[in-house]
Amino acid sequence: MSEKPDLGFVHRFVPAETPGHAPLLLLHGTGGDENDLLPLGAQLSPAAALLSPRGKVNEQGMPRFFKRRAEGVFDIEDLKARTEELADFIESARKAYGIGKPIALGFSNGANIAWSLLLNRPETLAGAILIRGMLPFDPPSLPKLDGLPVLMLNGSADPIVPPETSERLVETLRRAGADVRYELLPASHQLTQQDLVLAAEWLRGR
Numbered sequence: 498m499s500e501k502p503d504l505g506f507v508h509r510f511v512p513a514e515t516p517g518h519a520p521l522l523l524l525h526g527t528g529g530d531e532n533d534l535l536p537l538g539a540q541l542s543p544a545a546a547l548l549s550p551r552g553k554v555n556e557q558g559m560p561r562f563f564k565r566r567a568e569g570v571f572d573i574e575d576l577k578a579r580t581e582e583l584a585d586f587i588e589s590a591r592k593a594y595g596i597g598k599p600i601a602l603g604f605s606n607g608a609n610i611a612w613s614l615l616l617n618r619p620e621t622l623a624g625a626i627l628i629r630g631m632l633p634f635d636p637p638s639l640p641k642l643d644g645l646p647v648l649m650l651n652g653s654a655d656p657i658v659p660p661e662t663s664e665r666l667v668e669t670l671r672r673a674g675a676d677v678r679y680e681l682l683p684a685s686h687q688l689t690q691q692d693l694v695l696a697a698e699w700l701r702g703r
């Protein structure tokens with residue numbers, strides 16, 4: 498087996514089984530790592546390549562993709578810098594592994610860095626599945642997302658995501674021109690079977 502290139506992030510890469518499927522960029526939640534979402538990615542898009550980095554921020558032993566000051570209070574400067582760093586990693590990984598533009602599959606903190614990629618480095622993604630994402634502030638400017646497909650899955654009983662922050666995220670992405678399908682599920686912050694069914698169905702339609 499050839500050695501894995503050092504692209505600045507600890508990561509896992511699983512090559513595609515058959516060509517013709519958009520690679521998935523797997524972005525874990527707080528306290529997860531690069532291994533967490535691999536089974537989910539393989540289940541949702543069995544033949545696709547999977548690229549799964551580990552967030553570089555360490556919050557009391559829990560990996561994250563950017564710093565926060567408190568639950569739901571993001572460190573916006575850090576989010577910006579980490580978004581650039583992750584976008585550069587995606588570009589390098591695409592070259593190193595010879596893969597196309599990925600669709601992000603982000604859960605919780607991973608969904609939040611995924612929308613930040615969409616708003617700040619939209620050229621890096623072919624689409625996104627944002628599970629339990631939130632936008633706690635109004636972004637200063639919006640890119641042109643030109644119909645970029647986004648699936649947003651949130652829970653109506655999620656104690657971590659206030660409803661106004663998920664609604665702001667849908668509205669912001671739509672205002673930027675993304676083609677957003679938004680589903681508010683009877684769920685909490687955890688993944689449910691319904692999330693998996695909707696995500697698999699949405700991916701099949703891509």
Ligand code: MLT
Pocket residue numbers: 526527565568569570605606607609657
């Ligand atoms: C975040 O910080 O990204 C959100 O609060 C979700 C979380 O990671 O708990």
